[in-house]
Amino acid sequence: MSTTVRPDLYPTRIIGESVPQPRTDPTVWGEAPGPLDSRQLNQYESRGYLVLDNLLTAHEVEIYLAELQRLSEDAALRASERAILEPESEQVRSVFEVEKVSELFAELLRSPRLTDIARQVLDSDVYIHQSRVNYKPGFGGAPFHWHSDFETWHSEDGMPRPRAFSVSISLTENHPFNGPLMVMPGTHKSFIPTIGETPQDYHKESLRVASPSVGSPDRKHLTRMAEKHGIEQITGPAGSAVMFDSNLLHGSNGNLSPFARSNIFIVYNSVENTLEAPFSAPKPRPQHLSNREFPAT
Template sequence: MNTTVRPDLYPTRVSGEAVPQPRVDPVVWGDAPGPLDEEQLARYRSSGYLVLDHLLSPREVESYRAELRRLGSDPALRASERVILEPGSDRVRSVFEVEKVSELFAGLLHSPRLTDIARQVLGSDVYIHQSRVNYKPGFGGAPFDWHSDFETWHSEDGMPRPRAFSVSIALSENLPCNGPLMVMPGTHTTFVPTVGETPPDYHKESLRVERLPVGSPDPDHLTRMAEQHGIEQVTGPAGTAVMFDSNLLHASSGNITPFPRSNIFIVYNSVENTLEAPFAAARPRPQHLGNREFPV
């Protein structure tokens, strides 16, 4: 009988006390030249995030905005699992797996200007683990609670290591007042487990709530991390992109202004870090949340 126990380098969703642990994996996995220069790589390695100015031209922004509106008003798409609505509202919060429903977005997500960066940082070929567009509408865009994406992807999707990163591309201006991305720079070097068992089909709840009942570090840990690392807002005009490590603690506040904060969100994962059985859930999340069909 096979009694081999699968190693879990980042145990989480624990009972009792959650004890943060140092990250045991690199942040930048490759050393081959690529689009990012040494200064940019050093900044990303140290802070866990990097802003890429003017990734999209104004003409591209307008084209992607039109596609964003088309997806949000498609009745068949709205009726599918790919669409998440705002809490207590019928307004669209997110559309997932956009490369499967939009040729325009698919072209961007697979374009060398993004995938070449991903290969450089992750040190291997890559694939899209997850994609979505976020709408964050004015007068009601709900907050996203503090979390590490890797904690979710590890526990619920079965991603073994934090050999992945996200790119968020602004399609509207990110202002200090309209719920921009907030990060705790440097927190990517510490894995903060969370407390509590993953409920069945938790994704149906976690993607819509303002406060995560499971999957967010407790307030004491968040306070200590914020005091140690600080909190920074990522702002900038439409067309700006930010790439950030999968283990970086981040969040965003609600949007009570008239100004929406829409963005394209892509996660690149190494082909050497493909998904296994979930580490802290009974079964994997659906395909549109965690890609198990690659290369794409």
């Protein structure tokens, strides 16, 4: 009896030496008109990210900050698996699947100002693969180590191809000193396999510790990529946003300042790129981390 071997275009979590491979998929998937002009699309295609100024008004920022505070004070939510706590302070680090716990955030995540961009870039209907709010409080918000989101979504969630992107919407000002997003522009065009097998229930470690044991490129490859592409910090006022490709290398430093760096984070995936069985993990991550039950957005 013959069995069909599932193709894996981006093998990772390997044993041995990691050899980067060129990305075989586009970053902008179509040519349909939409909110982004040709200059913005070209920048996103070449650099792997695009800053969206003034996505929210000052009034909207106030409303969403109040909602952010409300969620952090919800004892039942804090005790649930949707909430991730800071490793040192036990303050709330992130709350996942926010469209299920906040009507305000659900309305924003499904609003045309975001979904029209997603449909244009991904050239299909889209859905929310993952959502969360990140608090990154002052005096202790922990760092996020360098990684490609797609490497995790492919290996642990079963996302076949990098036909997805993230939007990070700032609810507080991003200063150089409060742990803003850092990116290596252009690294989305190379896929870097990581070393080591995925442990059982690995998300319980990887979402909370500063340097997870697997899932990040080694220092040799990170150094080479930084030397070739450079590192840029994404700073700017509350209400601005940045969209970035699922395979772009990014991370952030810890926040030693008194000023929180809080944001809304949404991942849009193509309905033509829905999740399969994980490519390099014992079982899929929970629903609140990787959406398998969705309507098109």
